Amino acid sequence: MDLDAYVLAHAHEWQRLDQLVRTRRLTGAESDELVERYQQVATHLSVVRTSAPDASLVGHLSSLLSHARNKAVGTRVGSWRGVRTFFLERFPAALYRLRWWWLGCLAVNVIVIAVMMWWLLDHPQVEQSLIPPSEVDQLVNEDFEGYYSEYAASHFAAQVWVNNAWVAAQCVALGILGFPVVVLLFHNILNLAVLGSVMTRHDRGELFWGLILPHGLLELTAVFVAGGVGLRLFWSWVEPGRLTRTQSIAREGRTAATVSLGLVAVLAVSGVIEAFVTPSGLPTAARIGIGILAELVFFAYVFVLGRNAARRGFTGDVDAALLEDRVATQV
Template sequence: MITTKWLQTRSLYWKRLEQMLERAAGNGIKRLTRAELRELGALYRQTAADLSALRVDGGSQQYAASLNSLLARAHNVLYSSTRPRATAVIEFYASTYPKIFRRNFGFFAAAFLLFAVAAIAFALVTSFHPEFQNYVLGPEMVDTIQRREMWTHSIVAVKPLASSGIMTNNLSVSFMAFAAGITAGVGTVYMMLTNGMLFGVISAACVTAGMGRQLFSFVAPHGVLELPAIFIAAGAGFRIAAALLFPHLMRRKTALRYAGQDAIRMMLGCIPLLILAGIVEGFVSPSGLPEAAKYAAGATLLAGLVMWLGLGWKADKGESEASNGIQILP
């Protein structure tokens, strides 16, 4: 049951949000400083959580209606920016996206760990029981590996077509991993485990056949972009699953709406990564470049990815401290 003390405490935040909306009237968020924008975002999230609590209390419906109207005004101010499209896109990828990734890093890490555990486990199984590869790869693929022939050489003859096909396939896998989150994460877990298993079995089979160097030098240039992109997509799926299973104080529908916004923005970062990975896989990975050059290309791309996703990480702590007084309260 909502108490008078609870309402008095929360009303201070609601009044502050209303003051900021009045300040932003007319020119919108352009009139607000960066610190005020952070405060506005925190107040918006606080008020949304409060509204969810009021809606489940039968005696607080008048407060809920008022708060719903306040949130609608805040939403219009936050999401009706008139900035030029190109500028908004650049700012999203340069500043906003790295923060979204770091905020949801735990979901990314979960996808990576599932893939890695499956890859290591099935690589060991294949190493100790070589016959297992037949069940996973099929006799034709196993025969190709045992003849020490790289199946990837066929890409070289049709580079543009291959690059397009690779991008389409990777995008399909990523969107499937993302969409599978609506199954409470079961589908996403399955995809990470099966893809990890496939990678582990192929790796062990190639190493056993003496083709480890060829395989890993092929994977290195594009894999450093392709695999993280797929893990991010799976992480977005887990973000949806977490809201579905653990909505906390919010209604499940509300929690899913917020999670969906976050997850879709996570997916927006996968698209350029997968496009670039497809180009590299179609033109660089199967080329006749020395192995050292391919590993160097992979290391360079990985360093660039880490630098991009780490942009502004030093400011995260400062932003967190700045909003300590406006944290979402239980």
């Protein structure tokens, strides 16, 4: 390749990118152009490094891309376009790509909950060893139902969101170790199984499911998604496939970060349902219907938007151009 001719052909594009980087405040159109110019110059850098390596030119373009990346990230984070891309493409694509992990986690946990509740109902002595008889009446007649109306709805929604977000965050953060995720999930479903068996034994099963299902469907799904993603992160270094272990862990770690950020919004929705719908005066069927609707919307989000985004090449990982730039600046 004739390097001088290549520089002459593309110098104006590099100059334009440099001009955009140096502009203090960009308009919406200029922000879009910055991203497009960034991708173009990243391609130019790749061509130069492969076909006609020149240390000074590679250094210049790498530096230009580094500054452009910082500018683009700062611009796009605060833009609606970046938010739209995340929630309509990256997040649902990540959920769709990892669907078998979190669907498997969901199925196993649901089965375990059902088996545990059935076993506890058949062995009341075990249940009594977990909850003292003196506390059962208080739980059945007052505490369980009162829990949902103890605080103001807005305060309760925030409290629920923080608690569930913490559980989900732990599942993802400890996923690299594998076993802690299993422990967290087991502890979570054990509490649910014990409460369910206690309420059912005392003829309060209808109340239990009427208060759990409206928000619990979406809430537990989000927790199981986090658990599945955490286990996938663990498996990424156990069986990296065609990638090196470092590359595999890095890829799944970035995808896990995408899912974690998206689950913040999912858990916020379940928190609002738990605070405003679960304790409301609506008929039980209506409250459960709202919970089922929220769950169906989530699955449609994954298997319609997520599948379409995956077909367009999204995986939940960061943009390939950003990764290429990162490699270039390290060379």
